[in-house]
Amino acid sequence: MREFKLKAVLFVGGLLALGIANGVYFDDSYISYTENRRLAPWPEWSYEDFFSGAYTTGIDDFLRDRFLYREAWIDLSTKLSSFQGLKTQDDFVLLTTNGANEAAAGEEKTVRSAKIVHDVAHYPDDIGMLIPVKPEKGVDVSKVEFSDDYKTNILIYDQKGMTSYVYKPDTVDRLAEAYNHFSDNYLDKLKVYVLMAPSPVAFVDDDYARYTDNQYDAIQQFYDGLEHDIVKIDPYSALAAHQDEYIYFRTDHHWTSLGAYYAYTEACKKMGFKPYDLTAFDELTDIDFLGSIYNLTQSDVLKTHDDKISAYVPKANVTYKVFTSQSTLDYDSVISEDFDIDDYKYKLFLGGDFGLAVIDNLDQPENGETLMIIKDSYGNALTPYFVNHFKRIVVVDLRYTSKSVGELVNEYGVNRLMLVNSGQALAAESYADILENVN
Amino acid sequence: MVFSSIAFLIYFLPINLVLYYILKTRDQRNAVLIVFSLIFYAWGEPVWISLMIFSAVVDFLCGRWIARQTVPLKRRLGLIVSLASNLGLLGFFKYGGFFVDNINQLFHLSLPFHAFALPIGISFYTFQTLSYTIDVYRGDVEPNTRFFDFLLYVSLFHQLVAGPIVRYRDVAHEIRHREENWSDFSYGVNRFCIGLFKKVYFGNIAGEIGSVMLDGDLTKLSVSAAWLGSACFALQIYYDFSGYSDMAIGLGRMVGFHYRENFNYPYISESISAFWRRWHISLGSFFRDYVYIPLGGNRRRFIRNMAVVWFLTGLWHGASWNFVLWGLFNGVLIFAERWGSQLFRDFSLPALIVQPIKHVYFLAAMLVGWMIFYYPAVSDGFTYIGIMFGYGADGLVEPSTITTIQHHFVFFALAVMGTTPLFExxxxKLKGHEHLWAETALHFGLLAISLVYLIGQSYNPFLYFRF
Structure with missing residues (x-):
């Protein structure tokens, strides 16, 4: 009988001790770098939220996200999961994600549940992800949700990982229309270029092609849908010609500096420039990098075959200003380890994604041209190559700002405008929403 | 709130048990259970808690009314009021939208209907309160005279949201006269830990693996992947549901309640009829006692009775035609099995041959059935079942099915073994002597692993933040 009592006491006492420990010392991290997301805050009280159940759900999220030594628990669960299967020769892994970023199955770390709202408006400045500007009008970017657009597979083979592409022709048409709608405001005044970069899965090995839709077709459909006056820069064949080189990261969803270079050479043909050779740049080499695909999968294979970043830095003297909601940050390089890159090494390029940043090339004559690049993060590795050709480059990321593009064009005297996106954007209705609503 | 949440495990449950055992009188202890049950329910359903309390009040009053009346007509009135209000609530909240949609489609109308989100647990607690008034009407049980005792029965969080459907007569005595003891408590801890592990480990992981096949692109599904997907769903629903029942039974034992078992290794059955004697036993017996037998059982109008019961059993699972179809699918197979066993009565083959054949038939029928159950759109279900039999399938086997099995081989082996009495x-066999410490270590180990997985599941990286 005494043993029974002891068992009961241990059970209740153990759980209660966990409860008390968590109540006293909850994890106060604001953000999880490996997950690339904000951790749930304690919910704000309101009757409305209480009666809708959102308040109590918020408490559940808080408890889960701030659990004491959460990372250690997660590591442990990853280790436990590794006992689920048999080790095999063939290291192909397929993970499937449903909804926002809910991944399931696979030998590796699995991930799931919860639709995450794209809440950039809440990111703090100090980690450089930011621009918490509430738009005055138009779309509230803080409310943009990634929905089923992102139902994807993650493939790992030959020690590299990539996300599949989901081809929905209607979405592609809508995006082309949104680009047209956006460009209409500027076509009579400026040269408008569109560069749609294939993501790694566009060059997937034939053996695994069944796990993704064909991104090449989507890109062609997209270009076909663009207005005649828009200058179309299609880097697909330039990249395809070099697909055996290190043009995409193995552990991340971005292209490398080299991949971006081939796109740059293609762009030069359409812009009337002679591209600079890679030898005309200073080279930063051998920066160890475990990227987003690793974070998502926690794959051992990717961990042991991590990426080495090489970056080609323009030799020109530049000033690089980043405008955040609270301050302006000044740098003298567009590719630098001095950016705060420890959490995510791809931030080597331009320091990450910002709503607005301006690069001035001090070696160019005062009356040189100004280029505006409206981009997602694929633009970060590409932009530095254009520094040699322009007096000024205005870098805009519409996901993080609500500034009026029209006003910026006037303010900076923009001569050419380029829209740069990764092929994954061709699955994102939300990006069409953004383009349709900016002005 | 759900049992497999951190708030429940580290706050709600331990605080509930500590307060319960600090207080000494029956009234105080019952009060603790009621208050915690209301908090538990309001946590997920702050508005419709009113519905549950309303349902409890109506049935309490009806029960008393029925017992007091001697005139059959008046007694019947009490029953009708209770039936009408319970089934009315269930009909309005659970089936209203479905009903109006069908009327609109049938007659090309556009009647408006504001569909509410389904109040949590309404299917369970209305059946519980129904069983009470019917039993009182039949004279099988004495009516409860204290409202709070009755409210405790209706609202008790152990079985409120996911069953089992506890009949009033099974716990009537224990509401006031149960005896808590450490041996029961310890048994409750065992059952709770096992149930939590079943839900968090087997149920959740099987669900994740299955969703790759079930929610993916069906045009790219091979025959083997289709069967694997269905098998994953079968594992998921069994471990989820029986895990919850285990936890409910365990929680009951911790405070002296003895609920009936709800599952008895259903997947070792050799026929669909046997399956339904082992699966969600409290639901099957509810329909048997309150619908099938009153209609005449197998003595009178057998086929009609079967049709009604299986139609309702299907519909109980959700307001959608696929559930009805699934219910009828089970009913037809049970009917066919009955007919078949009469037909083959005179053949005798060795059990060694017959049993595997029967079991394979059962597994195939069950897996096909689950796919009717899984897809709300009946056409999707048929597409999927077509793929299982090669129609519209993308090949017989493809590499990803094999890798999925390899990568989870240990998991699948354990999960399949866990559906049989093997571990028990x-x-x-091992126990024999005093193995209490080993037992304690095992169950706390399962609890710890469940916690690790629960927190691990919060790992939720956001890939497309930067595209």
Whole structure:
């Protein structure tokens, strides 16, 4: 009988001790770098939220996200999961994600549940992800949700990982229309270029092609849908010609500096420039990098075959200003380890994604041209190559700002405008929403 | 709130038990259970808690009314009021939208209907309160005279949201006269830990693996992947549901309640009829006692009775035609099995041959059935079942099915073994002497692993933040 009592006491006492420990010392991290997301805050009280159940759900999220030594628990669960299967020769892994970023199955770390709202408006400045500007009008970017657009597979083979592409022709048409709608405001005044970069899965090995839709077709459909006056820069064949080189990261969803270079050479043909050779740049080499695909999968294979970043830095003297909601940050390089890159090494390029940043090339004559690049993060590795050709480059990321593009064009005297996106954007209705609503 | 949440495990449950055992009188202890049950329910359903309380009040009053009346007509009135209000609430909240949609489609109308989100647990607690008034009407049980005792029965969080459907007569005595003891408590801890592990480990992981096949692109599904997907769903729903029942039974034991078992290794059945004697037993017996037998059972109008019961059993699972179809699918197979066993009565083959054949038939029928159950759109279900039999399938086997099995081989082996009495049998063999410490270590180990997985599941990286 005494043993029974002891068992009961241990059970209740153990759980209660966990409860008390968590109540006293909850994890106060604001953000999880490996997950690339904000951790749930304690919910704000309101009757409305209480009666809708959102308040109590918020408490559940808080408890889960701030659990004491959460990372250690997660590591442990990853280790436990590794006992689920048999080790095999063939290291192909397929993970499937449903909804926002809910991944399931696979030998590796699995991930799931919860639709995450794209809440950039809440990111703090100090980690450089930011621009918490509430738009005055138009779309509230803080409310943009990634929905089923992102139902994807993650493939790992030959020690590299990539996300599949989901081809929905209607979405592609809508995006082309949104680009047209956006460009209409500027076509009579400026040269408008569109560069749609294939993501790694566009060059997937034939053996695994069944796990993704064909991104090449989507890109062609997209270009076909663009207005005649828009200058179309299609880097697909330039990249395809070099697909055996290190043009995409193995552990991340971005292209490398080299991949971006081939796109740059293609762009030069359409812009009337002679591209600079890679030898005309200073080279930063051998920066160890475990990227987003690793974070998502926690794959051992990717961990042991991590990426080495090489970056080609323009030799020109530049000033690089980043405008955040609270301050302006000044740098003298567009590719630098001095950016705060420890959490995510791809931030080597331009320091990450910002709503607005301006690069001035001090070696160019005062009356040189100004280029505006409206981009997602694929633009970060590409932009530095254009520094040699322009007096000024205005870098805009519409996901993080609500500034009026029209006003910026006037303010900076923009001569050419380029829209740069990764092929994954061709699955994102939300990006069409953004383009349709900016002005 | 759900049992497999951190708030429940580290705050709600331990605080509930500590307060319960600090207080000494029956009234105080029952009060603790009621208050915690209301908090538990309001946590997920702050508005419709009113509905549950309303349902409890109506049935309490009806029960008393029925017992007091001697005139049959008046007694019947009490029953009708209770039936009408319970089934009315269930009909309005659970089936209203479905009903109006069908009327609109049938007659090309556009009647408006504001569909509410389904109040949590309404299917369970209305059946519980129904069983009470019917039993009082039949004279099978004495009516409860204290409202709070009755409210405790209706609202008790152990079985409120996911069953089992506890009949009033099974716990009537224990509401006031149960005896808590450490042996029961310890048994409750065992059952709770096992149930939590079943839900968090087996149920959740099987669900994740299955969703790759079930929610993916069906045009790219091979025959083997289709069967694997269905098998994953079968594992998921069994471990989820029986895990919850285990936890409910365990929670009851911790405070002296003895609920009936709800599952008895259903997947070792050799026929669909046997399956339904082992699966969600409290639901099957509810329909047997309150619908099938009153209609005449197998003595009178057998086929009609079967049709009604299986139509309702299907519909109980959700307001959608696929559930009805699934219910009828089970009913037809049970009917066919009955007919078949009469037909083959005179053949006798060795059990060694017959049993595997029967079991394979059962597994195939069950897996096909689950796919009717899984897809709300009946056409999707048929597409999927077509793929299982090669129609519209993308090949017989493809590499990803094989890798999925390899990558989870240990998991699948354990999960399949866990649906049989193997572990229980093994444990009894080993036990023999005093193995309490080993037992404690095992159950706390399962609890710890469940916690690790629960927190691990919060790992939720956001890939497309930067595209």
């Amino acid at each position: 049998w093994l444990w009894k």
